[in-house]
Amino acid sequence: MQEPDKLTVLTNPKLTEAKTAIEKALLQKRTIIVAGNCHVHYSGRARSTLELGERLLIIKEDGALLVHRPVGYEPVNWQPAGSVFHVQTKENKLEVHGVRQKPRESVLVTFNQIYMVSALSLNDSGDFLLHATEDDMHRAILMKPELFEEGFKPISWEKKVEPGFVDIYGEDKDGKLVIIEVKRKTATKEAALQLAKYIEPIKAKINRELRGVLVAPSLGKDVQRILATMGLEFKELDPKKCAEVLKKTKNAKLETFFGEDSQ
Amino acid sequence: MQEPDKLTVLTNPKLTEAKTAIEKALLQKRTIIVAGNCHVHYSGRARSTLELGERLLIIKEDGALLVHRPVGYEPVNWQPAGSVFHVQTKENKLEVHGVRQKPRESVLVTFNQIYMVSALSLNDSGDFLLHATEDDMHRAILMKPELFEEGFKPISWEKKVEPGFVDIYGEDKDGKLVIIEVKRKTATKEAALQLAKYIEPIKAKINRELRGVLVAPSLGKDVQRILATMGLEFKELDPKKCAEVLKKTKNAKLETFFGEDSQ
DNA sequence: ATATGCATGTCGCAC
DNA sequence: GTGCGACGTGCATAT
Numbered sequence: 001m002q003e004p005d006k007l008t009v010l011t012n013p014k015l016t017e018a019k020t021a022i023e024k025a026l027l028q029k030r031t032i033i034v035a036g037n038c039h040v041h042y043s044g045r046a047r048s049t050l051e052l053g054e055r056l057l058i059i060k061e062d063g064a065l066l067v068h069r070p071v072g073y074e075p076v077n078w079q080p081a082g083s084v085f086h087v088q089t090k091e092n093k094l095e096v097h098g099v100r101q102k103p104r105e106s107v108l109v110t111f112n113q114i115y116m117v118s119a120l121s122l123n124d125s126g127d128f129l130l131h132a133t134e135d136d137m138h139r140a141i142l143m144k145p146e147l148f149e150e151g152f153k154p155i156s157w158e159k160k161v162e163p164g165f166v167d168i169y170g171e172d173k174d175g176k177l178v179i180i181e182v183k184r185k186t187a188t189k190e191a192a193l194q195l196a197k198y199i200e201p202i203k204a205k206i207n208r209e210l211r212g213v214l215v216a217p218s219l220g221k222d223v224q225r226i227l228a229t230m231g232l233e234f235k236e237l238d239p240k241k242c243a244e245v246l247k248k249t250k251n252a253k254l255e256t257f258f259g260e261d262s263q
Numbered sequence: 264m265q266e267p268d269k270l271t272v273l274t275n276p277k278l279t280e281a282k283t284a285i286e287k288a289l290l291q292k293r294t295i296i297v298a299g300n301c302h303v304h305y306s307g308r309a310r311s312t313l314e315l316g317e318r319l320l321i322i323k324e325d326g327a328l329l330v331h332r333p334v335g336y337e338p339v340n341w342q343p344a345g346s347v348f349h350v351q352t353k354e355n356k357l358e359v360h361g362v363r364q365k366p367r368e369s370v371l372v373t374f375n376q377i378y379m380v381s382a383l384s385l386n387d388s389g390d391f392l393l394h395a396t397e398d399d400m401h402r403a404i405l406m407k408p409e410l411f412e413e414g415f416k417p418i419s420w421e422k423k424v425e426p427g428f429v430d431i432y433g434e435d436k437d438g439k440l441v442i443i444e445v446k447r448k449t450a451t452k453e454a455a456l457q458l459a460k461y462i463e464p465i466k467a468k469i470n471r472e473l474r475g476v477l478v479a480p481s482l483g484k485d486v487q488r489i490l491a492t493m494g495l496e497f498k499e500l501d502p503k504k505c506a507e508v509l510k511k512t513k514n515a516k517l518e519t520f521f522g523e524d525s526q
Numbered sequence: 527a528t529a530t531g532c533a534t535g536t537c538g539c540a541c
Numbered sequence: 542g543t544g545c546g547a548c549g550t551g552c553a554t555a556t
Contacts, residue, residue, distance in 0.1 A: 007298070007378050009272055031319065031333050033296060035270070035383050045448075045549040046396060047506060051389030056294065058319070062334040070294050070385035071325040073343045074536065080336045080551080105549070115270045118379065120298050122333035126314030133309060134532065164530080184532085185308070188544075221543070243310060308534040337551065343536075368534070397547065427545075428540095447547085451529080457546095484528070 008119040015094040018114045022059075022087050022096065025119035029061040034096070036114035040067055040077045044105020050076055057096065057109055059085065061122075065098045065107060079107050131246075132239040134184040137215070140242035141168060141180070143249050147242065148215065148235060152178065166198050176209045184239045187216035192226045199232070273380040278357040281377045285322075285350050285359065288382035292324040297359070299377035303330055303340045307368020313339055320359065320372055322348065324385075328361045328370060342370050394509075395502040397447040400478070403505035404431060404443070406512050410505070411478065411498060415441065429461050439472045447502045450479035455489045462495070 010021055018034070025032045034057040040050040050067070055076070058066040065079035083100040094114065099106040138157055145152040151173025159166045168180040179202065181195040191214060199212040212232040214223075219234055227234055273284055281297070288295045297320040303313040313330070318339070321329040328342035346363040357377065362369040401420055408415040414436025422429045431443040442465065444458040454477060462475040475495040477486075482497055490497055 007274060009274055009379065009381075011270060011272055033319070033381075035381075035385070039389065042549070046502065047394040048392060048549080050391045053387030053389035054383075054385040055387060056296070056321070056383075056385075058331070060331075060334055064334065064336045066331075066336070068321070068323075068329075069387050070383075071323055071327065071344060071387075072536095073327045073329070073341055074550095076391055078336055078549085081334060103549085115383065116272065116381065118272075118296075118298075118381065120317075120319075120333075120378065122298070122317040122319075124316030124318060124332050124334075126302065126316035128313045128339055129311060130534080131310040132534090186543095190545090239309065305534070311534075335551095337535095341534080343534095366534085393549080395549085447549095449528095453530095 006121050008117075010117045011115070013114055013117055015089050015092065015111070015114060018094055018111075018117045019087050019089050021117045021119060026059070026085055026087070028119070028121070030119045031061055031122050032059040033057070033116070033118040033120075034059075034111070034114060035116040036111040038067075038109050038111040040110070041108045042077050042105070045103055048077065052112070054115075059096075059098075063098075063100075067107070067109060077107050077109075079105070083107075132184070132243040134182055134239070136246055137182045137184060137237065137239050137242045138167060140245045141182070141215070141237075144245050145170070147237065147245060148180065148213075149173075149178075161198060161202060164194075164198065172211065176211055177206070178211045178213060180213050180215055182237075183214070183216035185216070186218045186220055187214050187223055187234075188220045189223050189226055191216070192223050192230070192232065195232060196230050199230075269384050271380075271382040274378070276377055276380055278352050278355065278374070278377060281357055281374075281380045282350050282352050284380045284382060289322070289348055289350070291382070291384070293382040294324055294385050295322040296320070296379070296381040296383075297322075297374070297377060298379040299374040301330075301372050301374040303373070304371045305340050305368070308366055311340065315375070317378075322359075322361070326361075326363075330370070330372060340370050340372075342368070346370075395447070395506040397445055397502070399509055400445045400447060400500065400502050400505045401430060403508045404445070404478070404500075407508050408433070410500065410508060411443065411476075412436075412441075424461060424465060426460060426464065427457075435474065439474055440469070441474045441476060443476050443478055445500075446477070446479035448479065449481045449483055450477050450486055450497075451483045452486050452489055454479070455486050455493070455495065458495060459493050462493075 037054050039052045042048040056068040062081040063083040064081040066075040067077040069076050079098045083098040086097045088095050094111040096109045141148050142154050145154055152170055154170040157168045166179050167182045170178050172178050183191050195212050195214055203210050213235050215235045215237045217238045300317050302315045305311040319331040325344040326346040327344040328346055329338040330340040332339050342361045346361040349360045351358050357374040359372045404411050405417050408417055417433040420431045429442050430445045433441050435441050446454050458475050458477055466473050476498050478498045478500045480501045
């Protein structure tokens with residue numbers, strides 16, 4: 001079931017042994033994990049130094065590099081995919097050097113002690129799906145406009161209108177034009193200003209009543225007031241609810257496909 | 264030199280063995296690495312599903328969780344520090360469930376096979392220093408104002424002025440007020456608008472000539488034109504150069520401390 | 527190649 | 542807690 005070399009682990013190796021194992025794993029494009037005592041220097045878009053301490057170094061098969069401290073979600077140092085690596089021992093230390101071009105930047109990890117080197121051949125082709133994004137909210141409104149408002153008829157979306165793109169625009173039940181700006185979380189004053197920026201030039205261009213509506217799960221502190229002074233509206237809508245709607249719509253479609261009634 | 268339990272590694276353990284090892288390591292607040300075949304579900308601010316595949320699961324001593332695919336810099340799923348974990352075996356699968364409150368969100372990693380479980384006690388107190396940030400640029404200009412302009416006298420920085428904070432303000436050699444907005448990389452039109460937003464209210468309030476200057480290593484495409492129409496200026500300045508200046512200044516101080524001339 | 531905007535952004539700091 | 546901006550942001554997309 002499992003190739004003999006799917007996994008290689010060295011515990012408390014000598015630095016030279018670690019060097020050999022890492023170089024071999026790099027050639028084989030395996031996922032490498034090194035645990036040890038190291039310091040780190042980065043130079044490129046900025047510069048950084050990380051003093052001696054015990055961390056994890058991870059190098060992936062596509063040349064991504066991560067240095068993780070024992071706390072925190074984010075890597076303390078890293079290198080994006082596509083980096084090229086060089087390993088060498090030097091004065092009783094092991095140096096792992098990762099370089100990428102465009103932008104030119106490099107990370108140097110210097111170990112004085114290594115607790116573990118692990119090399120894995122990982123096979124991963126599973127799909128990743130993310131729901132309840134802003135884009136899901138757009139699609140949900142387009143597929144089920146009454147989510148926004150009874151009688152709303154979408155006309156277009158992601159429409160270029162100087163000075164940017166309008167999320168959705170359409171007509172309400174009274175035939176008024178509606179410009180919608182969608183946010184997937186609490187809308188800030190920035191969002192209100194963004195909407196206003198889109199509205200004004202259009203108002204100036206067309207001679208017709210125009211509603212600007214901010215759609216979001218909630219509003220920031222002073223945003224309601226700002227909207228009011230600008231004659232804009234707010235409509236509450238939750239990204240989760242939109243995701244639900246999309247799911248149901250998808251189910252409905254599938255049912256139709258299989259010859260069943262869709263509600 | 265090294266405690267006997269600094270490092271524990273299990274290779275190709277049974278799921279029940281893995282469960283025991285992970286639970287023990289969680290109690291000991293060690294850094295845990297699990298390599299295996301799994302699928303992942305996330306629910307919280309959004310929702311996601313990741314189909315079956317071989318990945319790394321990392322749980323840190325502060326309750327941060329990372330799921331890494333064999334490619335890419337970013338984790339495919341994660342949970343910030345402070346999450347609480349629950350491990351159980353179920354129908355020949357091992358479930359690792361991480362939950363955090365505020366916002367309420369959870370990640371469920373379900374393994375059907377495990378290649379390695381590793382638990383480490385990492386000791387890391389080394390300082391991390393990042394140079395050539397925007398803040399370094401502020402400090403460099405404050406310490407050596409001629410970096411910005413000959414005769415410039417800084418008055419204040421990070422000054423609250425409705426509707427936000429001005430990076431630096433001061434007086435030029437002719438006694439004109441100068442408002443400086445600093446960017447560490449190519450300045451976009453957003454930066455220009457940000458500067459304008461600060462300038463306008465101040466102009467309205469004081470009765471005095473006022474210069475608005477965008478300081479950055481370079482300008483985006485139409486930004487020069489935008490600055491011109493708004494009567495704003497651009498001054499080229501590189502964050503690396505600022506970092507250099509700070510370094511020299513620091514050295515100069517040290518030299519003084521040691522009784523030597525500082526140029 | 528550059529520009530624009532989203533992200534389960536994260537993180538830090540001020541109010 | 543909320544707001545605001547920086548980040549070695551990364552990332553996808555459209556031009």
